[in-house]
Amino acid sequence: MYKFLLCWRYLRTRWIALASIISVTLGVATMIVVNAVMAGFTQEMQDRIRGILSDVSFEARSFNGFRDPEYHMREIEKIVGDEIEVMTPTVTVPAMLSFQLHGEWNTRPVQLIGVPRDAMEYASKFRQYLQHPKHREQFRFELQESGYDRRDRHGGDEAPLRVRMEMAGMVHRRNMIEYRRQWEKQLGAQPAPPGDTAKADSKPADDVVDPFAAAQVANPFDVADRPLDPFAARNDNAQADPAAPLTGCVLGIGLASYRHAGAEHFLVLPGDDIQLTFPTAGTPPKAVSDSFTVVDLYESKMTEYDSSFIFVPLDKLQELRGMFDRESGTTFVTSIQIKLKDESRGSIVRDKLQAAFPPHFYSVSTWRDKQGPLLAAVEMETAILNMLLFLIIAVAGFGILAIFFMIVVEKTKDIGILKSLGAHGSGIMGIFLSYGLSLGLVGAGAGMVLGLLFVRHINEIRIWLGQLTGQMVFDPSIYYFYEIPTSVNPWTVAWIVAGALAIAVAASVMPALRAARLHPVEALRYE
Amino acid sequence: MNKHRTANPAGPHGPTVAPLRSQARDGAGAHEHAAVATTVTTATGAAAQRARPSTSPDQEAAASAGGVLLKAVGLKKTYHKGKHEVPVLRGVDLEVRQGELMAVIGQSGSGKSTLLHLLATLDRPDEGEIWFNGQRIDNASTRQRDRLRNRQLGMIFQFYHLLPELTALENVLAPLMITHGFFSYRLQRRKLVERAKSLLETVGLAHRLKHRPRELSGGEMQRAAIARALITEPQILLADEPTGNLDGRTGQGIMELLRSLNTQSNLTIVMVTHDSAIASQADRVVQLVDGQVSDS
Secondary structure (H helix, E strand, O other), X not given: OHHHHXXXXXHHHOHHHHHHOHHHHHHHHHHHHHHHHHHHHHHHHHHHHHHHOOOEEEEEOOOOOEEOHHHHHHHHHHHHHHHEEEEEEEEEEEEEEEEEEOOEEEEEEEEEEEEOHHHHHOOHHHHOOEOOHHHHHOOOOOOOOOOOXXXXXXXXXXXXXXXXXXXXXXXXXXXXXXXXXHHHHHHOOOXXXXXXXXXXXXXXXXXXXXXXXXXHHHOHHHHOOHHHOHHHHHHHXXXXXXXXXXXXXXXXXXXXXXXXXXXXXXXXXXXXXXXXXXXXXXXXXXXXXXXXXEEEEEOOOOHHHHOOEEEEEHHHHHHHHOOEOOOOOOEEEOEEEEEEOOHHHHHHHHHHHHHHOOOOOEEEEEHHHHOHHHHHHHHHHHHHHHHHHHHHHHHHHHHHHHHHHHHHHHOHHHHHHHHHOOOOHHHHHHHHXXXXXXXXXXXXXXXXXHHHHHHHOHHHHHHHHHHHHOOOOOOHHXXXXXXXXXXXXXXXXXXXXXXXXXXXXXXXXXXXXXXXXOOHHHHHHOO | OOOOOOOOOOOOOHHHHHHHHHOOOOHHHHHHHHHHHHHHHHOOHHHHHHHOOOHHHHHHHHHHHOOEEEEEEEEXXXXXXXXXXXXXXXXXXXXXXXXXXXXXXXXXXXXXXXXXXXXXXXXXXXXXXXXXXOEEOOOOOHHHHHHHHHHOEEEEOOOOOOOOOOOHHHHHHHHHHHHOOHHHHHHHHHHHHHHHHHHHHHOOOXXXXXXXXXXXXXXXXXXXXXXXXXXXXXXXXXXXXXXXXXXXXXXXXXXXXXXXXXXXXXXXXXXXXOOHHHHOOOOEEEEEEOOEEEOO
């Protein structure tokens, strides 16, 4: 009983000891904040990666791909059918993107991905990256009249205005054609339809698009928009309208714009035509080119993806690359993207598939495998930061040690008195251990509250610090975040607090032992 | 002075104390017992071990003889200061009889405080034996000695040695807090606090319950220390210069308190002092000269 009473009295009368645990408080608070921010970053990044990458991808090692995706999908179904939510055959091929800017041709290397038009139904995460609100609901590679987002919608009002996006869409397309016609009239030349080879290629594109236009009529949501529907309009006088869009494609925002001073400056807008050049599937591969109309831009905020991927309809790409067999009517694809019911079972599915298909021809990987180095780097950073910060708490432990030795020396006589009253060494030790524990509890508890409060209000603090110092603390143009993402894991917090407590107790063990071993007579004589 | 509660027959030691009271100063039995003990003393360690099982007849003898409560045989203690050995006690034999107020007098450095510390089991002798209530205590385990100090020995000091963080009442309760664990103390708290209060009343400190030691005068602190020493109803009170730090009148007040505790409650008191005027108020005075009991 006396242990607790004395421990309590010492706590209340020795404020200097509380000073020693301020470092524990700060250490705990910092660790909580850093872990929350790092976890937030990681989670945000994983979300972005997973928005683009499927859980497991089953790929041919050759650009020519493999024959008959339906057969492969049936085989995969046989092996891991229970795990799979949906499978999508795709074609991935390196390509060159060319677009005209002020009369100059701009060419860039890209990764071209052909996806089935209906696969966009399942890719709900991917759809969220598109810039038109209607496309986020439903996307069929169609150009909208107008109404593309004018700001980064994750940034709110803080995001800079994307001025040119205001006119993106059919409006822009018509304007451009009109502008060009005027210009060519001035030159005395004949008006030409957009895209150099557009006239010849627009025919097959029409064939492909048509069934979906029909489907759209059945869609009650789109009935109201019908008059505006460019496809519907074109169905009536397809050949006559020079503004009729070609086959749709989706560009990464990093390809369509460049970033300067925190804002995007667009080179290509939805409604513009671009030209893509890529190898055919034959041997030796020959380069083929075709024009596409940009129908939307996607912004996943993963620069790596935003500046390299272009999505086009699968059937169009297969046709252009010659990835079909006229005799059997089967097609070729380069990969099958698999979405799992439970993402965490990705590596199990991967191993099963890899075992079932000859590895010479097929490679199977999870999204974690593909982004392994990036994720590992973030994990490594977190680990190192944690280690360094925990050292801070350990240093605080030495502070506690020193102050406790001081208190034991100061209390030597009291210890002698307690021993003369019959207190056992273990009891004396208990006083100082529970003292250390209480200090640890106060320090770690205050640190936890402080840390959690900081995490909760981190963005207000960021803004306030920015105003105070006149310096942008967290520049969205660098990080692509408008708010610092945070994620508090209760277990991490629990571990940090437990660690700090353990250090506080461990630091009080030595002084406590010394107190317990004091000789009563000598302690009583101590003045 | 009020009737003292500590040695009240209702206390745990009551039955032992009561029959002894009638023959408190019967010396004959004690002598006989001393003779037995001396033979044990002269024997070596092996003999000492043999003496252990014989504690219970010994205890009986002590009770029936009504004599020796605390006994020291051939105590030797040497302190080491660097390379020098400083012999403090050179073979002290001492007997404290049940119910007596004994004074040990000696010059500074004569070893009287060391003797008291040995008797109080705060330190261990280099040689010799200490018997308390028929049991050998100098070689008992640390835990047993802690227990003995807590429950059967009361101690007061020249510098009072109260805990500065606790109030007078809490200081008096401290030994009980050591005896009882957290829950057992909580359960009996009301009863124990009542006992401490009445004890403080006995020593004349009823109006100082909530005061910290630094708010008390020297005499008041010593009274609080006496109340603390008596709260566990010990069989013996060991006082180390109880008046040494007090002026004459206050010291005399403390002496009167000790004397009344001795006569009214039959409390055995061993008091160490260098003041012969104080010592003269004791039943018996033992003089310590150069670490040995002087026969004068």
